Amino acid sequence: MTKTTIPATFTEPKQPAAEPRTITYPLKTGGTITVTCPGWCTADHTSDVATGLVEPGDLSHDGDVVALEYQQEGRDHSVLQARLVQWPFATDDSRPYVELVPEGSTGLGIALTSAVEVDNEIRKVQAHLRLLMDLSDKLAEAQAADHAADHRGDLTPWASLTRTDLASLPLPYLIRVFGITVVETEDIGRKAVLALYGEPGAMELRVLPDVPQVLRESQTRRALIDWHTARGGAA
Structure with a gap:
């Protein structure tokens, strides 16, 4: 999985869709399961293959992280981390969603399960940016x-x-x-x-x-x- 940092006044170009990967995972309870990653999944499943899955529900697809990053006292920090996630064998909801982590150091994420919810968060950020612009003028x-x-x-x-x-x-x-x-x-x-x-x-x-x-x-x-x-x- 890679991380994409979006600098100010810059739009990240859309990357071509990756070729789907079909991977076979050993199950610790016996047998194997073969799953094809969606084109947006960039997770490195090497450890999953090496150690095996306890059950299919442990498998997740993860996309690239986008984040707003900054440095403080020589250390990297990030806010507004987001990525596509899917638990294909979840029993409650197996659809893809956006995982939003407002403050990177906490690791606490919010599951945004529709484009409407993502748009609501975007509007919050846009409102905050307008306030920052006003603060810059002041x-x-x-x-x-x-x-x-x-x-x-x-x-x-x-x-x-x-x-x-x-x-x-x-x-x-x-x-x-x-x-x-x-x-x-x-x-x-x-x-x-x-x-x-x-x-x-x-x-x-x-x-x-x-x-x-x-x-x-x-x-x-x-x-x-x-x-x-x-x-x-x-x-």
């Missing part, structure tokens, strides 16, 4: 306010800003700190959608008039980061 605003308070009256407030600050603090705040005047013009002097001129306190940002707002903001950050890097600024 963090940027809080850090900008903290920077402004620490540099009130400072004639060079931009000097303490790091590359990370330029990538994350609210853009209106950065424009104010650097003393940037935005000018829309067809002549920006470079082969680009915008160009930054001058030095902090009296900078001019020349922008092509028809540049979409999202592109304008991303390229303004890029111009500030390039200015910062060219002067050997801190990360």
